[in-house]
Amino acid sequence: MVRGKTEVRRIENATSRQVTFSKRRNGLLKKAFELSVLCDAEIGLIIFSSSGKLYEFSSSSMSNTIERYKKHVKDVIENSRSTEQNIQPSKKDAEDMARKIELLNVSSRKLMGESLESCSVEELHELESQLEQGLTRVKRRKNHVLKEQITQLKERERELQQEHDLLQKQADFLALSLRKPEVAVEALQEVVPEGDNQHKDVETELYIGWPARGSTQQLLKR
Incomplete structure (x- = not known):
């Protein structure tokens, strides 16, 4: 018969809680020892009971394991900060690029005669001047291309x-x-x-x- 799922919650009865703690503690310590032997793993296990009593297990030296843990955490934090510092300029560049693209899109729409409601008279004059200059360059380029084609046709x-x-x-x-x-x-x-x-x-x-x-x-x- 398959047992149902047991809800994990605090045991209210103090005696039952102490018995369960002793059994589970011993089982946890045994499993930690087996894992260190079978897998050649460095294990440090620290347990404080509800009364404040300390139980511990270390496959080598608890102090060395704790120092190794602190060094590892420090390296992780430093790498995280370095990554965050590298991300910040990239994020700023992306935001600047997004703003430039938006400004170019707005300028393009205005040159196409769209979204002109918010433009002042000075802005409209500037747009008109830009369009005239662009039209002049287009005509100059068109004439140059036509002359080249005429020369080729004559030849x-x-x-x-x-x-x-x-x-x-x-x-x-x-x-x-x-x-x-x-x-x-x-x-x-x-x-x-x-x-x-x-x-x-x-x-x-x-x-x-x-x-x-x-x-x-x-x-x-x-």
Whole structure:
């Protein structure tokens, strides 16, 4: 049968309280001794009865254990103070940053034309001046970007025109070669020097295409 949960409270009867104290004290001292032996732990146990009588147990030396405890508590307190001192500047910086962000948000809303009810005439003049200066900088930047784009487009137009002129010359030469091969040969001979040994057979053969590229589409012989 499982025992129910016993409520832990002060025993009113003095005799029963003394008996319970003696039993629990001895059990506690025994458990402290077993823990120190089994786990190699340094244990210091101090008990004062309700009458003021002292009972103690120490696995080594009670005074050494107490000194070790005091040193540990001192180190914990110092570390806690050091941590708190380090936290204070960070907390202050965070608060300052939060205030700056709030001021920036308020200024941004005013520049957007919001929350102007609390602004004085001087503040409204200042906002108007800031907006005009900002608009001037935006226009200056826009004009600069447009000029750069126009310059790039003009350069691209020049390159395309050069390509167009080259293709037109090739097309004209091809058309002339198809209609009048003899004229095309003469034009080709004007382009190629007579003393060029690499083009001796130009007088007897005609290649359709732009001479500078050396492409051969169709060979026309006399």
